[in-house]
Amino acid sequence: MKRRPLPAAAAAVAALSLLLAACGGSDDDTNADDKIKGAESATASPSPSESAAERPKIELPDEAKNVFEDAETGDPKKDAVLADNADMVNALDDAIFRGTTDTEALNFFLSDLGRMKATQFVKGYLDNDHAWAGTTRYFDRQVSFRDDGAAVVIYCADERNAYLTDAKTGKADSEASAGTKPYVLYNTRLE
Incomplete structure (x- = not known):
């Protein structure tokens, strides 16, 4: 994981469960009702049916x-x-690059515990003067629906081509990226 440092306060980004394991290798169906140690629920504010015109840019x-x-x-x-x-x-990522946890997009897409965890995550970058550069690929995105109406999205991130940078200079911060893992598994809940 190159671009997402895990400061202790931000271990569950936007209430995503980060499992530092390589994505892939298993053909088993994932059961969204299974509990994953350390996983929390995110609450997304808008419903999927809201119009794109109302969304922040x-x-x-x-x-x-x-x-x-x-x-x-x-x-x-x-x-x-x-x-x-x-x-x-x-x-x-928009909040990281804007240098603030008070953005229209964070307020629109996250609420409650998810918003609190998102704030902690972004602050992990801001407090360390980090940003990132490169390309992150999100793949194997699977959606399931729970009986309570929530959606669960489980997906992988390939961060091999992304790296931390110094937010002020834009230069690669190889020391901060050292020892990180390039594949991350996310488990999110949207309401």
Whole structure:
């Protein structure tokens, strides 16, 4: 994991469970009802049916790119959840690059415990004067729906081509990236 340092206070980013294990290698179906040690629930504010015109605009700098695979499943409901998931990830990065935890996008896509964890995560970057550059690929994104109406998105991130930078100079911070793992498994809950 190169671009997402895990300060103790931000271990569960936006209430995503980060499992520092390589993604892939298992063909087993993931049961969204299974409890994962350390996993917490995120609460997303908007419903997938809200219009795109109401959403905040998120633009990452040219040196940072998120690529989201598996965006279209053929199921409009799942596709809307995947779009919200991508926007939530981009909202976190938008806050890092803006240098503040008080952004329209974070307030729109996260609430309650998820918003609190997102704030802690972004502060982990800001307090250490970090940003990131490169490309992060999000793949194997799977959506399931719970009986309570919530959606669960489990997905992998490949951060081999992303790295931490000094937020002031933009230079790579190889010391901060040392020892991090390039693959991360996320488990999110959207309501």
